[in-house]
Amino acid sequence: MTHAALSARMDGLRSSAIRDLLTLTARPDVISLAGGLPDPDFIPRERISKAAHDALGDPSSVQYGETSGLRRLREVIAERESSKIGRALDVSEVVITHGSQQGLSLLAQVLLDAGDVVVVEEPAYTGALQVFRTAQARLVPVQLDEDGMDTDALEAKLAAGLRPKVVHTVSNFHNPRGAVLSAQRRAHLAALADRYGFWVLEDDPYGELYFGEKPPAPLAALSDRVIRLSSASKVLAPALRVGWLHGDRKVCEAVELIKQGADLCGSSLTQQIAADLFSDVEWFETHLDKLREGYGARAKALVTAAETELSGRARFSEVRGGMFCWMDFVDDVDTTELLGAALEHGVAFVPGSAFAVEADLGRSARLCFATYPEALLVDAVGRLRKSVTAGTA
Structure with missing residues (x-):
């Protein structure tokens, strides 16, 4: 055969x-x-069950939805993220994805051509490696320590002529290293992105799970060259498959266009559930x-x-x-x-x-x-x- x-x-x-x-x-x-x-x-589970019951009372919860995600959920995410990055985030800048992994995959399709350079941390998040290898990118690792990516080492590579299209970082409680990118290195990375014109993909599914000191402000607060991703999987439930990204409006529009070909839209039901839970601020x-x-x-x-x-x-x-x-x-x-x-x-x-x-x-x-x-x-x-x-x- x-x-x-x-x-x-x-x-x-x-x-x-x-x-x-x-x-x-x-x-x-x-x-x-x-x-x-x-x-x-x-x-x-009990709170999710109640939210699911309430959502199913609305016929739209079992119907196709907007490619960019349920507007109510995007409004809730925009409000939460605005408080983190220190500026008002417009709903049009937020795209809801099928977990943050899909967001990473869509961004790779939007931003990368075969052979483009992507800087990753080493050790690296395996899901990111899969995405960038699928995009046929050239991976360049930069070591990290307890304070996250060594941005001095990155700057040395840039000074030597490296021109990445994308730099990927798991900024808070790194998977797998557990590191937190320090405030000083965040500022340095943001400045490098502005100077050299690469995109920073700030992958942050763990930032809410701090055990003592709260992590520094997100990279997205420091540069317009940052696309920020996060997820409900670690703080609510993986099965909801709700993630999101926000950043440059043209990038978000391009992500939405690619997403139309990937899945048309996400689950209206699980997005209504997530909107219910996130908007119940006290709970x-x-x-x-x-x-x-x-x-x-x-x-x-x-x-x-x-x-x-x-x-x-x-x-x-x-x-x-x-x-x-x-x-x-x-x-x-x-x-x-x-x-x-x-x-x-x-x-x-x-x-x-x-x-x-x-x-x-x-x-x-x-x-x-x-x-x-x-x-x-x-x-x-x-x-x-x-x-x-x-x-x-």
């Missing part, structure tokens, strides 16, 4: 290591620290406080146990919010090989190599603390220690 040829953009494209890993870790005996999955007990702020308290306690439990159980063997990132902790082994431990032993001991994580562009991240790993209560996280760390011991015995 002759097989049909696939498009050139499929060359070298591979499935997300994390999505593949979730299949392996679906066993009930495995405590999975691999996926960035919110705990279902932290998802406000939503109380809900966020519960998430911050709950996830913060889990982060502390995981890191405390890990620093005790793996003392002298590994270093762990400071966790100030979000869902992830980054682990670096100080000795010669290959985390891809370690994963096999870990699964035998009933625990899973994502090896660092899944987030690599050029760097060797073979001794690193991402741990998610969001999915399980503290006691299970402590148990998971104990299993991880046994797998390390077994693998190096």
Whole structure:
């Protein structure tokens, strides 16, 4: 049988290591620290149920909607985002997407031609890598530390002649590194965008999940060259599939045009639900406080146990919010090989190599603390220690 040829953009494209890993870790005996999955007990199912019931009383909730999204939801998002960026955001600048991942994909189609340069952080968010590789972009990594992307290193590359079309950053509680881009580096990155004319894609699904100090003002407050993306998945429910982006009006209009060919429109029902929940300000702020308290306690439990159980063997990132902790082994431990032993001991994580562009991240790993209560996280760390011991015995 002759097989049909696939498009050139499929060359070298591979499935997300994390999505593949979730299949392996679906066993009930495995405590999975691999996926960035919110705990279902932290998802406000009763409140969502009420909002769904109310929405279904409106016939428009089961009908096609505007490509750019339900106007009421765009108004709510515009109001919330205006308070963050310090200027009035017009509804026409907001596009509702099928999760922020679709927003990233649509922006890549609007902004990138094959061969264009995209600067990504390293370690990098795997979903972004998939999007940019599909767009056939040339990826140039810039290292990051606890203060986020090293903007001095980026400036050196620019001074040497690099001309990116796009710079992508997960500015708050980075996935997978957990870092927060400092206020100084935000200002520096915004100034570089203005000077060199590239777009900054500010990917911020975790910014509301801070455990102590609130992150600095968004990059979108500092430059018109910033397109900001966020999502309801981490603060309400992934199944709503509600994300959004805002920025330059011409870019938003182009995104809307491409989106017409992608899905015509999103779900009127889930967008009405999201609008209901976000607009109930008192309820939503109380809900966020519960998430911050709950996830913060889990982060502390995981890191405390890990620093005790793996003392002298590994270093762990400071966790100030979000869902992830980054682990670096100080000795010669290959985390891809370690994963096999870990699964035998009933625990899973994502090896660092899944987030690599050029760097060797073979001794690193991402741990998610969001999915399980503290006691299970402590148990998971104990299993991880046994797998390390077994693998190096």
